[in-house]
Amino acid sequence: MPTIAVIGAGPRGTGVVERLVANLPELGAGPLDVHLIDPYPPGAGRIWRHAQSPLLAMNSMASDVTMYTDDSVVCEGPIRPGPSFWDWAREHADPDTFEPELAAELRAVTASTFPSRRLQSRYLEWVLADLLAHLPDGMRVHLHRDRAIGLAQDGPAQVVQLGEGRRLRVDAVVLASGHLDASPTPDELALVAHAQRHGLVYLAPEQTTDSDLSVLAPGETVLVRGMGLAFIDLLVLLYEGRGGRFEPDGDGLRYVPSGAEPYLVAGSPRGMPYHAKTHYGLRAGLPPLPRFFGDAEISALVDAGAPIDLHRQVWPLMAKEIAWGWYHELFRGHPERVRVPWDEFVDGFAAAGWDSPEMIDLLDRAVPEQVDRIDLPGLHDPLGGVTAPSLDALQPVVRALIAEDLRQHVDEAHTPHLGAFVAMLSVYSSAGRVVASGLLTPRSAAQDVGWWQGFFNGVASGPPGFRVRELLALSEAGYVRFLGAGMAIDAEPDGFRAVSTTLAGAPPVHARALVDARLQEPSAARSADPLLASLLREGQVVEAVITDADGSVLRNTGQIRTRPADGAVLDAAGRAHPRRFAAGPHTTVKLPGAFTRPGTNSLSFRHNDALARAVLQAVAGAARAAA
Numbered sequence: 001m002p003t004i005a006v007i008g009a010g011p012r013g014t015g016v017v018e019r020l021v022a023n024l025p026e027l028g029a030g031p032l033d034v035h036l037i038d039p040y041p042p043g044a045g046r047i048w049r050h051a052q053s054p055l056l057a058m059n060s061m062a063s064d065v066t067m068y069t070d071d072s073v074v075c076e077g078p079i080r081p082g083p084s085f086w087d088w089a090r091e092h093a094d095p096d097t098f099e100p101e102l103a104a105e106l107r108a109v110t111a112s113t114f115p116s117r118r119l120q121s122r123y124l125e126w127v128l129a130d131l132l133a134h135l136p137d138g139m140r141v142h143l144h145r146d147r148a149i150g151l152a153q154d155g156p157a158q159v160v161q162l163g164e165g166r167r168l169r170v171d172a173v174v175l176a177s178g179h180l181d182a183s184p185t186p187d188e189l190a191l192v193a194h195a196q197r198h199g200l201v202y203l204a205p206e207q208t209t210d211s212d213l214s215v216l217a218p219g220e221t222v223l224v225r226g227m228g229l230a231f232i233d234l235l236v237l238l239y240e241g242r243g244g245r246f247e248p249d250g251d252g253l254r255y256v257p258s259g260a261e262p263y264l265v266a267g268s269p270r271g272m273p274y275h276a277k278t279h280y281g282l283r284a285g286l287p288p289l290p291r292f293f294g295d296a297e298i299s300a301l302v303d304a305g306a307p308i309d310l311h312r313q314v315w316p317l318m319a320k321e322i323a324w325g326w327y328h329e330l331f332r333g334h335p336e337r338v339r340v341p342w343d344e345f346v347d348g349f350a351a352a353g354w355d356s357p358e359m360i361d362l363l364d365r366a367v368p369e370q371v372d373r374i375d376l377p378g379l380h381d382p383l384g385g386v387t388a389p390s391l392d393a394l395q396p397v398v399r400a401l402i403a404e405d406l407r408q409h410v411d412e413a414h415t416p417h418l419g420a421f422v423a424m425l426s427v428y429s430s431a432g433r434v435v436a437s438g439l440l441t442p443r444s445a446a447q448d449v450g451w452w453q454g455f456f457n458g459v460a461s462g463p464p465g466f467r468v469r470e471l472l473a474l475s476e477a478g479y480v481r482f483l484g485a486g487m488a489i490d491a492e493p494d495g496f497r498a499v500s501t502t503l504a505g506a507p508p509v510h511a512r513a514l515v516d517a518r519l520q521e522p523s524a525a526r527s528a529d530p531l532l533a534s535l536l537r538e539g540q541v542v543e544a545v546i547t548d549a550d551g552s553v554l555r556n557t558g559q560i561r562t563r564p565a566d567g568a569v570l571d572a573a574g575r576a577h578p579r580r581f582a583a584g585p586h587t588t589v590k591l592p593g594a595f596t597r598p599g600t601n602s603l604s605f606r607h608n609d610a611l612a613r614a615v616l617q618a619v620a621g622a623a624r625a626a627a
């Protein structure tokens with residue numbers, strides 16, 4: 001019987017199994033055994049396991065999360081609709097089967113709440129159970145709570161070695177390994193050694209949920225490098241997690257300390273937290289997308305076969321598309337705030353290049369208020385150009401910027417932010433296709449792709465509003481202080497010194513503890529996963545290293561190379577393995593997440609579909625050969 005091993009049972013592995021289920025009747029036409037392998041709970045996997053702090057929340061709203069395809073998804077396989085998180089919470093989840101805390105949360109959840117990770121864990125487990133309850137005839141799924149530690153070949157057969165000793169002989173393998181731990185980089189190792197030598201504390205990048213935060217003592221000053229989502233998790237665990245409370249205080253919150261918390265001084269390259277999530281719906285409905293950066297524009301770039309500079313040639317299309325989402329919502333949702341009829345605006349907007357004098361003139365005529373015009377540089381770098389003479393002087397400045405950002409993401413007068421966000425999802429997918437063409441110049445691949453990912457994260461992947469209110473309360477209470485942009489650290493025997501470009505000229509901040517609050521960059525070479533490490537050692541997988549024309553390394557992405565069309569694993573010579581596939585953050589195919597907003601033609605689901613179909617075709621071929 002054809003057999004497939006899916007290694008990793010988080011949202012990606014589960015999504016791949018869903019597509020195997022969907023496509024088997026058409027492509028398999030026979031029995032199929034699937035082994036789904038993960039030491040963490042199947043369906044949820046490590047990131048979404050139940051066993052983590054109940055305080056940690058998703059940064060997606062209940063109605064924005066689905067594991068099921070819908071009519072918007074353009075893929076070859078059949079659409080198998082199913083409940084979004086929000087549908088599940090209303091129609092399928094039974095609070096009486098949950099522990100009291102989770103049952104209370106389920107009863108209170110609304111379309112626009114940001115559920116706890118524990119509740120999402122239940123949804124993901126339910127999705128897998130639903131799949132298993134509706135397998136096509138002849139298909140069986142075997143769950144293994146184990147780690148895959150080796151993968152070998154025996155003729156065409158793939159042999160998966162499990163940690164507890166069993167070997168699985170299969171026809172094809174999918175590596176859905178997700179966010180993998182890695183040993184520290186040389187710079188981080190130097191900080192680890194320095195901290196050990198001088199009795200200091202240094203926490204290298206890792207999953208915050210798995211960090212030993214007890215080393216950060218009450219009352220101690222701690223430098224924090226990084227202000228993204230790992231920073232938000234750190235705040236949750238160090239303050240509410242140590243017994244502090246937030247009480248309503250006017251429009252905001254007031255922090256009531258427990259006495260067990262440290263004092264943080266936080267900075268990063270941009271010096272600001274990610275923009276808050278929007279808390280409203282679109283007034284004008286979904287903008288028609290793609291409009292200025294879709295098939296035609298991608299083909300025009302890619303079919304020529306010439307080297308592409310993302311920043312110079314693609315960003316103007318990306319920016320115009322994002323702005324299109326913004327202005328569609330502004331004109332159709334807030335017509336009282338514009339001066340030009342929609343049809344006239346569309347004609348002018350379509351004809352003008354992004355940032356051209358014609359575009360600037362059109363916007364000057366059509367949109368009188370600055371706040372109603374999209375400000376892409378301002379969104380990317382909200383602290384740009386701000387300086388302050390001292391740490392104390394900077395605090396109210398940063399707080400005011402964060403508070404205004406929060407206001408615009410909560411106040412329905414500013415729904416164009418959501419229009420832009422929706423357009424960014426479309427742009428992410430289109431830009432991914434250009435990147436996958438392999439035509440980017442080495443410089444552009446090494447620099448611009450990371451820049452765009454940073455822009456996307458900062459604007460589209462931010463925390464929910466209640467977390468931003470908590471951050472503001474912690475800042476008001478003096479427990480969190482902002483260091484500004486361009487943070488740099490010096491390690492000295494008596495501690496770490498931090499400076500920033502925002503505070504150029506001000507005295508450095510000194511502390512005996514430093515936390516790098518971010519996930520590790522993907523790295524197959526430094527991976528703590530024995531399976532991936534052994535595959536790399538044997539040359540079975542290869543990291544995508546971007547080199548210049550003269551062979552000098554511009555950037556090692558640390559991700560393993562896979563074929564964009566179907567996730568087939570590539571070797572150093574660029575040959576696709578016929579029976580090994582991979583998808584997720586450890587691979588070169590950029591996907592915005594493993595679950596997604598309903599109705600958005602999710603790139604993730606399309607990729608899962610293409611991958612599952614290729615896997616089924618591979619095992620059908622194997623079955624024919626064996627017959």
Ligand SMILES: Cc1cc2nc3c(=O)[nH]c(=O)nc-3n(C[C@H](O)[C@H](O)[C@H](O)COP(=O)(O)OP(=O)(O)OC[C@H]3O[C@@H](n4cnc5c(N)ncnc54)[C@H](O)[C@@H]3O)c2cc1C
Pocket residue numbers: 007008009010011012013037038039040044045046047048057058059060146147148149176177178179180519529530531532583584585593594595596
């Ligand atoms: C802390 C955090 C919070 C996030 N929050 C959100 C959010 O709110 N909204 C959103 O849209 N996205 C969020 N994301 C993005 C995230 O990428 C996806 O939500 C999702 O978890 C990715 O799914 P995955 O299955 O690819 O990876 P993972 O969730 O990492 O799952 C991979 C699984 O593979 C298993 N595995 C790895 N190697 C092996 C092996 N050798 N043998 C067996 N099993 C193995 C792991 O144990 C793990 O369970 C978040 C990410 C992180 C890290």
